[in-house]
Amino acid sequence: xxxxxxxxxxxxxxxxxxxxxxxxxxxxxxxxxxxxxxxxxxxxxxxxxxxxxxxxxxxxxxxxxxxxxxxxxxxxxxxxxxxxxxxxxxxxxxxxxxxxxxxxxxxxxxxxxxxxxxxxxxxxxxxxxxxxxxxxxxxxxxxxxxxxxxxxxxxxxxxxxxxxxxxxxxxxxxxxxxxxxxxxxxxxxxxxxxxxxxxxxxxxxxxxxxxxxxxxxxxxxxxxxxxxxxxxxxxxxxxxxxxxxxxxxxxxxxxxxxxxxxxxxxxxxxxxxxxxxxxxxxxxxxxxxxxxxxxxxxxxxxxxxxxxxxxxxxxxxxxxxxxxxxxxxxxxxxxxxxxxxxxxxxxxxxxxxxxxxxxxxxxxxxxxxxxxxxxxxxxxxxxxxxxxxxxxxxxxxxxxxxxx
Numbered sequence: 001x002x003x004x005x006x007x008x009x010x011x012x013x014x015x016x017x018x019x020x021x022x023x024x025x026x027x028x029x030x031x032x033x034x035x036x037x038x039x040x041x042x043x044x045x046x047x048x049x050x051x052x053x054x055x056x057x058x059x060x061x062x063x064x065x066x067x068x069x070x071x072x073x074x075x076x077x078x079x080x081x082x083x084x085x086x087x088x089x090x091x092x093x094x095x096x097x098x099x100x101x102x103x104x105x106x107x108x109x110x111x112x113x114x115x116x117x118x119x120x121x122x123x124x125x126x127x128x129x130x131x132x133x134x135x136x137x138x139x140x141x142x143x144x145x146x147x148x149x150x151x152x153x154x155x156x157x158x159x160x161x162x163x164x165x166x167x168x169x170x171x172x173x174x175x176x177x178x179x180x181x182x183x184x185x186x187x188x189x190x191x192x193x194x195x196x197x198x199x200x201x202x203x204x205x206x207x208x209x210x211x212x213x214x215x216x217x218x219x220x221x222x223x224x225x226x227x228x229x230x231x232x233x234x235x236x237x238x239x240x241x242x243x244x245x246x247x248x249x250x251x252x253x254x255x256x257x258x259x260x261x262x263x264x265x266x267x268x269x270x271x272x273x274x275x276x277x278x279x280x281x282x283x284x285x286x287x288x289x290x291x292x293x294x295x296x297x298x299x300x301x302x303x304x305x306x307x308x309x310x311x312x313x314x315x316x317x318x319x320x321x322x323x324x325x326x327x328x329x330x331x332x333x334x335x336x337x338x339x340x341x342x343x344x345x346x347x348x349x350x351x352x353x354x355x356x357x358x359x360x361x362x363x364x365x366x367x368x369x370x371x372x373x374x375x376x377x378x379x380x381x382x383x384x385x386x387x388x389x390x391x392x393x394x395x396x397x398x399x400x401x402x403x404x
Contacts, residue, residue, distance in 0.1 A: 061087060061138040062131060063096050070135070078224040078264045079122070080115055080354050080374065081140060089113075095128050096136045105129040109143070115354020115374045117301070123147045167202040171195060205341075226376055227267045229302050230260030233295050236274035243279060248288045251278060256296035262376040263302050265353040270373075273349035274304055276342040277369050281308035285366070297375060301355075304371040312363040321359065322347040346371065 059081055062071035069085045076082045087093050089112045099106050107127045114120035122144045131137040174195045181187035237251055244251050263270070274293070281291040289309040296303050313321060324344040343357075346369075350357045354374045361367035 059140040059142075061140070063087065063093075063136045063138070065100065065134050067093055067096065075223075076140070079140075079142065080264070081112075083374075087138075088116075092126060092128075092138060092140070095126060096138060099128045099130060100136050103130050113354075114351065117372055117374075118351055118354060118356030120351030120354060120356075164202070164205065167198050167205065170198045171202070174198065224264040224266070226262050227265050227270055228260050228262055229270065229304065229373070230255050230257075230295050232267060232271040233274055233293055233304060235271045236278055237293060239271075239275045240278045240282060243282050244291075247282055247285075249282045249285060250290045251282070252290060252292045254292060254294040254296075256294065261295065261297045261302040263353060263373045264376050265373070269349045270353070273346045273371065274306075276346050277304075277306040277371070280342055281306050281310070281367070281369075284308070285310035298372075300375050302373045302375050304373075305368055306370075307366065307368040309366045312365055313359070313361040313367055314363060315361075318359055318361060322357070343369075 058073075059076035059079055060071075060073040061069055061076050061082060064070050067087065069082050069087055072082050081088055081092070087096070089110075091110050091112065095106055095108060098104075105128065107125070109123065109125050111121050111123055114122055122142055125141045125143050127139045129137050174191050178188055178191045178195070181191065233253055233255075237253055240251065243249075278291060278293055285291065285308045291309075292305075292307045294303075294305045294307070296305075322343045324341060346357050350371050350373065355372045357369060357371050359367060359369050
């Protein structure tokens, strides 16, 4: 290779090396100035947002760019919109993503499930807006009360006009009979006793119709509170003590968890629902049998199960037993003072708490009614020991084969 060619090649290589050096220096300088994505300062929720969320009447939720809940008002948790720091309902999450994408405020009215199980729904008005550069604010207002109010009023009038005819008519006839038997003290005593029975039945019927109408409107769950389910079960057993004694029935309360499970809801309504199940079990079982009430946790659910040793419910009747005023044995219901509303009330209480109620029954082998409600927090695994308290007895130890 001559000297001229060598010089040309050497110059070309030098230029190439110089260009590469300049490029590497420039790249290194840019890399030095650039901050990695995972070290970028996060956009912060504006100051004071948490204080504002705490006093809002609507349920308020703040989502970040990954749809994670970073701020929420207590009512959003109590109403089941947020569980374990996640937005529960896909419809709300979809609206939030659309607002994040285009920055436009959106409003919508939606029907959402009350809980992870059951058929209960709530009607809500949702308003979603951007909050700063990286967050989305959801304001969710429960409008179930207004939506159902007119429907419940119509149902109430129809129920009252239909169901009160029998006891009111019976009282009118008995009053006439008392007047006609004024000279017969024995007949007057007999008719007066029947009037007391009908009056008691009428009072119970009116009370349960009002209670059921209240449940349909769902006005008692606007401000849910933490409810100790175990304590509600104890109170329910206390309320049925006289009935159990009259029929010679032993009611056993089984609490499977070391601590008492809790749910968000209404203490009075849950106690009423459990009491209705226990009272039904006592009433429709033979005297001298036993009834078991079990409170336990299953995953993220709290279960309340009432097991009796009655005659069982025919399979053909089971789909209808939770209907209002439906009675499997109408004659026996009249004899025991049943209104046909007890199980309907249980169904509505469970639905309004985001849960459901199921029945297992076999003719000749009794029945088990089970209420399932969303736990207020992720429960721990039940302990191996059972604490059993029997109405009228001292504390007893568990044994194999005990019904639960």
